[in-house]
Amino acid sequence: QVQLVESGGGLVQAGGSLRLSCAPSGRTFGMYGRAWFRQAPGKEREFVAAISWSGGRIDYADSVKGRFTISRDNAKNTVYLQMNSLKPEDTAVYHCAADGNPWYSGRYYAADDYEFWGQGTQVTVSS
Numbered sequence: 190q191v192q193l194v195e196s197g198g199g200l201v202q203a204g205g206s207l208r209l210s211c212a213p214s215g216r217t218f219g220m221y222g223r224a225w226f227r228q229a230p231g232k233e234r235e236f237v238a239a240i241s242w243s244g245g246r247i248d249y250a251d252s253v254k255g256r257f258t259i260s261r262d263n264a265k266n267t268v269y270l271q272m273n274s275l276k277p278e279d280t281a282v283y284h285c286a287a288d289g290n291p292w293y294s295g296r297y298y299a300a301d302d303y304e305f306w307g308q309g310t311q312v313t314v315s316s
Contacts, residue, residue: 193285198310201275205314209270211285211307218305222291223261223268226300227281228309234284238270239297246292253279275314282309 197209209225224239238249238259247259258271268285286303296302 193287193305193307195283195285195307195310198283198312200313200315203276203314203316205275206271206273207275207312209272209283209285209310209312210267211269212265212267213287213305217266218287221287221289221305222297223259224286224291224297224303225259225268225270225283226286227279227283227312229281232281234300236298236300237283239291240268241292241297248297250298272312275312277314277316280312280314282311284309 192214193211194214195209195211197207201207220242222241225237226234227237228234236250237253238257240247240259240261244261256274261268285307287305288303291297291302
């Protein structure tokens with residue numbers, strides 16, 4: 190079964206940093222767009238960042254611009270999310286996603302357009 194596996198979550202104080210990783214299990218995603226979404230308790234899943242298969246196109250939610258950096262290593266089939274200057278409002282379960290078409294359709298920010306998902310990793314930022 191194809192699966193994406195996230196790691197790197199944890200508890201950190203406000204102003205701290207975490208680096209999330211997402212690697213596939215069961216297949217490769219070399220030509221797929223990859224993204225990070227997050228979901229806080231009682232809220233809908235929201236877009237965080239996306240990167241095209243080549244890494245040449247990247248976009249971020251306004252709430253994380255200047256603090257988070259998405260990157261990928263296609264040799265390792267892994268995508269990363271470096272999170273700096275973390276705030277309590279960043280607390281959520283972070284999910285990675287993959288799909289073949291998000292940048293072609295222009296809907297790389299839409300969770301419904303991603304076919305493959307991970308189970309998520311909890312990020313908790315204390316004040």
